[in-house]
Amino acid sequence: MIESTYIVDDDKISTFLTEHILEGFSKELKCFSSAEAALEEIITVEAERKTHPFVVFLDLNMPIMDGWDFLEAISLKQERLKNRCKIVILTSSIDEEEKRRSAEYNLVLKFLSKPLDKSGLASIQDMICNNKY
Structure with missing residues (x-):
C-alpha cells in the first residue's frame, strides 16, 4: 500500500472528486491548493521518511507555481526521494x-x-x- 498521497490542485471541486476516488488508496491523503506548499511539505516530510512510497496527483494549470514549475523543482530533489515518488499528472488539458x-x-x-x-x-x-514504470 502507498503510505502517502498528495493532491496538488487549486480547483476545489476537482480536489473533492479526486479525494472521493482515492479513498483507501493510501494511509494518508493530503491536499494542497498551492504547488509551493506541497513541494515544501514533500521535501521536508518525505525526504525524512526515506522508505515510504508516495504518489502526487498534480494539476498543471495553477497560479504562481504551476505544475511544470513543480516538476522542475522536485526533479532537482529526485536523488533524495530515491524511486519513492511517483507523480500522476491529473489535468483538464488534452494537449x-x-x-x-x-x-x-x-x-x-x-x-x-x-x-x-x-x-x-x-x-x-x-x-x-x-x-511497471
Whole structure:
C-alpha cells in the first residue's frame, strides 16, 4: 500500500472528486491548493521518511507555481526521494504536447485527464504494485 498521497490542485471541486476516488488508496491523503506548499511539505516530510512510497496527483494549470514549475523543482530533489515518488499528472488539458513533455520527467508515472475515475486509479495501482514504470 502507498503510505502517502498528495493532491496538488487549486480547483476545489476537482480536489473533492479526486479525494472521493482515492479513498483507501493510501494511509494518508493530503491536499494542497498551492504547488509551493506541497513541494515544501514533500521535501521536508518525505525526504525524512526515506522508505515510504508516495504518489502526487498534480494539476498543471495553477497560479504562481504551476505544475511544470513543480516538476522542475522536485526533479532537482529526485536523488533524495530515491524511486519513492511517483507523480500522476491529473489535468483538464488534452494537449498531446503536454503529454509528451510530461513523459520527459522520470518521476511522472502517468498523464490523465480530469476527473480521475476508478479505471484510471486501477491502472495506477497496477503500475505501482507490479513495478511497471
